[in-house]
Amino acid sequence: MTETNKILWQPTAEQIANTRLTAFMQTLSNTDVDASRYADLYNWSISNSQEFWSRFWDFTGIVGIKGDVILDNGDDIERAVWFPDARLNYAENLLQPFLDCTETSESGEATAIYFRAEDKVSRSLSYHELLNQVTAVTAWLRAQGVVKGDRVAAYMGNIPETVVAMLATTSLGAIWTSTSPDFGAQSVIERFGQTKPKILFTQDGYIYNGKEIDIREKVAEINKAVNSIQTVVSIPFLGLHHSHSDWNSLIDNQTDESLSFTPCGFNDPLFILYSSGTTGQPKCITHKVGGTLLQHKKEHQLHTDIRSGDNVFFFTTCGWMMWNWLVSALASGASLSLYDGSPFKPTGNVLWDFADDTGMSVFGTSAKYIDALKKYEFTPKKTHKLSHLRTLCSTGSVLAPESFDYVYESIKTDICLSSISGGTDILSCFVLGNANLPVRRGESQCRGLGMAVEVFNGDGVPVENEKGELVCTQTFPSQPAFFWDDDNGQKYHTAYFSTYKNIWHHGDYVVLKPEGGVVIYGRSDATLNPGGVRIGTAEIYRHVEQLEEVMESIVIGQEWHDDTRVVLFVVLKDDYALDEALTTRICQSVRKGCTPRHVPSKIIQVSDIPRTKSGKIVELAVREVVHGRAVKNIHALANPEALDLYRNITELARN
Numbered sequence: 001m002t003e004t005n006k007i008l009w010q011p012t013a014e015q016i017a018n019t020r021l022t023a024f025m026q027t028l029s030n031t032d033v034d035a036s037r038y039a040d041l042y043n044w045s046i047s048n049s050q051e052f053w054s055r056f057w058d059f060t061g062i063v064g065i066k067g068d069v070i071l072d073n074g075d076d077i078e079r080a081v082w083f084p085d086a087r088l089n090y091a092e093n094l095l096q097p098f099l100d101c102t103e104t105s106e107s108g109e110a111t112a113i114y115f116r117a118e119d120k121v122s123r124s125l126s127y128h129e130l131l132n133q134v135t136a137v138t139a140w141l142r143a144q145g146v147v148k149g150d151r152v153a154a155y156m157g158n159i160p161e162t163v164v165a166m167l168a169t170t171s172l173g174a175i176w177t178s179t180s181p182d183f184g185a186q187s188v189i190e191r192f193g194q195t196k197p198k199i200l201f202t203q204d205g206y207i208y209n210g211k212e213i214d215i216r217e218k219v220a221e222i223n224k225a226v227n228s229i230q231t232v233v234s235i236p237f238l239g240l241h242h243s244h245s246d247w248n249s250l251i252d253n254q255t256d257e258s259l260s261f262t263p264c265g266f267n268d269p270l271f272i273l274y275s276s277g278t279t280g281q282p283k284c285i286t287h288k289v290g291g292t293l294l295q296h297k298k299e300h301q302l303h304t305d306i307r308s309g310d311n312v313f314f315f316t317t318c319g320w321m322m323w324n325w326l327v328s329a330l331a332s333g334a335s336l337s338l339y340d341g342s343p344f345k346p347t348g349n350v351l352w353d354f355a356d357d358t359g360m361s362v363f364g365t366s367a368k369y370i371d372a373l374k375k376y377e378f379t380p381k382k383t384h385k386l387s388h389l390r391t392l393c394s395t396g397s398v399l400a401p402e403s404f405d406y407v408y409e410s411i412k413t414d415i416c417l418s419s420i421s422g423g424t425d426i427l428s429c430f431v432l433g434n435a436n437l438p439v440r441r442g443e444s445q446c447r448g449l450g451m452a453v454e455v456f457n458g459d460g461v462p463v464e465n466e467k468g469e470l471v472c473t474q475t476f477p478s479q480p481a482f483f484w485d486d487d488n489g490q491k492y493h494t495a496y497f498s499t500y501k502n503i504w505h506h507g508d509y510v511v512l513k514p515e516g517g518v519v520i521y522g523r524s525d526a527t528l529n530p531g532g533v534r535i536g537t538a539e540i541y542r543h544v545e546q547l548e549e550v551m552e553s554i555v556i557g558q559e560w561h562d563d564t565r566v567v568l569f570v571v572l573k574d575d576y577a578l579d580e581a582l583t584t585r586i587c588q589s590v591r592k593g594c595t596p597r598h599v600p601s602k603i604i605q606v607s608d609i610p611r612t613k614s615g616k617i618v619e620l621a622v623r624e625v626v627h628g629r630a631v632k633n634i635h636a637l638a639n640p641e642a643l644d645l646y647r648n649i650t651e652l653a654r655n
Contacts, residue, residue: 005513008408009416009439019435020301024059038437038446039516045449049474050074052450053082053294060297060332063096064088064263064290071475077504078489078497080475082266083290089261090270090289091171094330095134097308098127099259111335113160114311114358117207118341118350125160130167131259132251137168139255144231146198148173148262151272153197153229155188155215155222156318157181157206157340161235161247163327165201170270173262175286177272180317181206181213183613185221187635191274194284195484196228201247204240209342212238219244266290269481271324273424276612277636283491284484287427288477295428295478296328302449303432304362304391304418308333314364314393315343315351320614321424322364322395334361343369352380359388366396366615367403367419374406375551375573386412393418393433396616398520398538401442402546419444421508421520425496428478430470430506431518443517451476455512460500464512467534469524472504479504509536526619528557530564533597537619540600543593544568544586549576554609555600556623558652567626567652568600571609578605604651610642622646 016022025035033048035041045052050070057066067085074080101107112127125133146152152169156162157180169176177195179188181203192200200223205214219242223232232244264270270289274282300306312329313336316322329336337358343351343365355363373380380386392407392415399419407417418433421444430453431444439445447453452474454462483491499505509524521527521536528535537555544553552571557564568586570578587599611617613636621631625646634640 005443006441007438008404008441009414011416011435011438016436019305020307021303021305021434021436024056024302027055027059038434042447042449042516046452046474049450049452049476053477056298056302056450057294060301062088062294062297063093074475077472077475077479077502078493080479082475082477084266086266086290087263088266088290088293089171089173089264090293091134091167092261093293094167094328095131095259096331097333098131101127101131112330113163113335114337114354115160116339116341116350116354117157117159118210118345120207120210120341123160130164133164134167134171135257135259136251136253136255137164138171138259139257140250140253141168141172141174141199144199146172146174148264149269150174151195151197151228152176152199153192153195153201154178154318155181155183155200155202155219156235157203157237158316158318158323158338159203159235159237159340160338161203162201162318163336163338166327170289171259171261173264173268175269175272178318178323179274180319180613181215181218182208182317182638183319184635185218185225187277187613188218188222189225190277190633190635191282191284192222192226192229194281195272197226198228198230200226200229200232201235202232202244203235203237204242205238207238207341209345214238214240216240216242264289267481271427272484273321273324273427274319275424276614276616276618277633281633282636283495285424285427286481286484288481291477291479291481292324292427293328293331295426295476296325297331298449299325299428299432300329300332300334303429303434303446304393305416305435306332306334306362310334310361311337311358311388312362312364313337313339313355313358313360315339315366315369316364317614321427324427326364329362344372348373348376348378349380349383352384352386355386355389356384360386361388362391362393363389364393364395367394367399368397368615370394370399370403370407371545374403374410379410381410381412389415391416391418391433391435393420395420395422395429396614398522398541400538400542400545402542404439404441421518423506425480425506426476426478430472431510431520440515440517443513443519446516447518453512453518455510456500465514467509467511467521467536469499470506470508470510471500472506509534523619526556528555528564528566530557530566530597535566535594535598539594540566540568540590540598543589544570547582547585547589549573549582550586552609552617554617554619554622556619556626558602558623558626560601565601566598567602567604569604569606569609569622569646571606578603602651604649606645608639608642608645610637610639612636613638626652
């Protein structure tokens, strides 16, 4: 087996010289800061966090008033306040690079947003068209009485109109919240029923796997149940008749009113995102105007090397935080590529065709998508040019070392593979890529600048090269403002600060490597504990899913005779069945790659694996079903019917 930690890619001196990270380091060259190596820069950004964030504000050209105070009450991580005197507007910062565009100017005619819905729809928006549409929708929202602090919701796909509506909403200082149209009506009601939007943007339907899916009945159910909604605006995406306000009439009703921006505080609410809700009612995680903007620009420019003129893509829906992360790339002068639909329709080349056609610089996706490409033996390197592609980002689940190999063998040799990790909780990342550093097999490249990430062992002691809990020991700007309807802050405290005093506990099971990289082993709440030994689920998936017959797997710990035993469920390729020979091969692969304790006590074939709307498998929900306990919120799942496959399994009742 190829060694883990092997260097798979190394930037050239010329590449390093041209990165945004190098440009930022050069701004520190005339100071007493030693920023010649990333490790030194990282340590400085932690020991001098206020100076780091202040200098980065200046470097990246945030539009607004910074104020004299950078951090107030910084020793109290939970209650610290960043940039308390700052004034800025999120939409203004995203549109600033293009505000001077005219219809006939070269910059105005340039493409701001490319869009495809499988092979059914292909269109784009120029920067001038984007500005005109934002101006028109902003004027309409203002006429509806939308003001700073109001909520505006979207039940929409990853389409250009969603970006326009978000920019118009946030230009007014209103709060944006969204879900994707594949959510069931009850899931949407559970979310928007808590946050009480005044306006709902939606569409008549969407396209997935070649099919047109009508959502008008779901929209009517949501509108009836969420009584705060005053007006519904529908995009005629499929051209179906609807009785709501029509998007096109908003856009066509041009106004002489110029686009203006409502000043906001750095810590004012900007976005409301939702937890998956698989263990109860979804938490409404409210994120800040300034914290989101500053953190995203740092991650885009210093860690993803996004530059003005780049084109950025992330395969995402509007129900996943990566949509918010993606659209912030406008603030760095980049254009966006939006894709809505199946990534394998009409073929598995559809996203790579899109990459070539738009000149993507950054291609973002989930680890599961890369694994699927590998399983189906796609080789974009042989079929596509990908001449502009510099960075490939992977997130959503753990990217196995073998999938690192696949990227360099089958997608592109000269590319920075960034396995990034963070979450909806912070709308950003703790662990990131870095175009100035080598890519090591099976590792995320580095911890994010300004993020005091450490790993605690079972005794709460910082460790290196040893598995433990990912924590953050200092405050950072992109902490949530609060949870919506959590007046005393108890839900917020319980979620992140109840495990360690005054330390953010994120819930990932990881290793911090001596070279500065990070290896992630899965969520710590899904960690297995047979015989008192903690096992990350990703360790097992890695060795099971390399077998040709196995499409996907999910592993849980089953309570058994006063201990926990490892139970593995596998989805096999067509025409394969789980026989004794395959069971033996699976056990041998896990034993050889891990330890005897990792070997499943039971292996059971299933036809499907339950997952969230963003594609994450739900180990905790399966564990609850296996133990005969209720799953509190099955509406949060994309395929809740799959849970029935795990009920009353006779094999689990036997020794």
